[in-house]
Each structure stands twice: as C-alpha cells, then as structure tokens.
Amino acid sequence: MTAVTDTLLNTLLHCGMVEIDGLHAFEFSLDEDDNLHIECMDGRAAKHWAFTPAQIQAATFDSTLQSWLITGDSGEHRLVCLGDVFGGDNDDDDEDDENEDA
Numbered sequence: 001m002t003a004v005t006d007t008l009l010n011t012l013l014h015c016g017m018v019e020i021d022g023l024h025a026f027e028f029s030l031d032e033d034d035n036l037h038i039e040c041m042d043g044r045a046a047k048h049w050a051f052t053p054a055q056i057q058a059a060t061f062d063s064t065l066q067s068w069l070i071t072g073d074s075g076e077h078r079l080v081c082l083g084d085v086f087g088g089d090n091d092d093d094d095e096d097d098e099n100e101d102a
Contacts, residue, residue: 008059008068008079012036015081020049022078049077 009030012018018028018038025040036051051072059070059079068079 006061008056008061008070008081009034009053011068011081012056015083017082019080019082020077023047049074 012028012030018025020038020040023040023042025038027039029037031037034053034056036049036056038049038051040047049072051070055070055072059068061068062078065078066080068081070077070079
C-alpha cells in the first residue's frame with residue numbers, strides 16, 4: 001500500500017512493475033532526466049508512454065483505487081505500482097536437477 005505522503009517518483013523507484021490503464025508493463029524506466037518511459041504489449045501491438053518530470057510530480061494518488069492518476073500528452077492514465085514481482089528465473093529447478101544427479 002502506498003502512503004499518502006509518497007510521491008509517484010519515489011514509488012516508481014521502489015516498484016518492480018507498473019500497470020498502466022489495465023495493461024501490465026514489465027518494461028518501464030526513468031532516464032537521466034527523470035522522464036518516465038513505459039512500454040508493453042497489448043496483443044500484437046506495442047504501446048509506449050512517456051511522461052515528463054513535471055507530469056510525474058503533478059500525479060495524484062487515488063487512495064480508493066490504490067493507483068496514481070497521471071496526465072500525459074495523450075490524456076489521463078491510471079498507474080498501479082507493484083512492488084513484489086515474480087521473475088522468470090528458474091534457478092530452483094536447476095538446483096533440484098543437480099541434487100537428483102548426486
């Protein structure tokens with residue numbers, strides 16, 4: 001849960017994945033100027049959003065929906081920042097295979 005005093009920038013620095021307008025985006029980054037870039041696939045279509053530091057700073061947290069409202073050049077968007085993300089790493093399987101060979 002995000003505290004009301006957190007900023008979107010601070011929240012982004014500590015999350016592993018974002019959801020934008022209902023689409024899960026594992027690819028998001030802040031560049032050296034703190035511009036936010038989000039990329040995801042919607043079916044076969046690649047989608048990209050970019051937000052300036054001013055737009056990030058102006059974002060507001062909706063405590064009812066536990067999400068951020070941010071307005072970019074293409075209109076208003078809803079961001080959900082997810083902290084705990086499962087990776088595609090299957091190291092556990094490799095360890096099990098090694099133990100079976102012993």
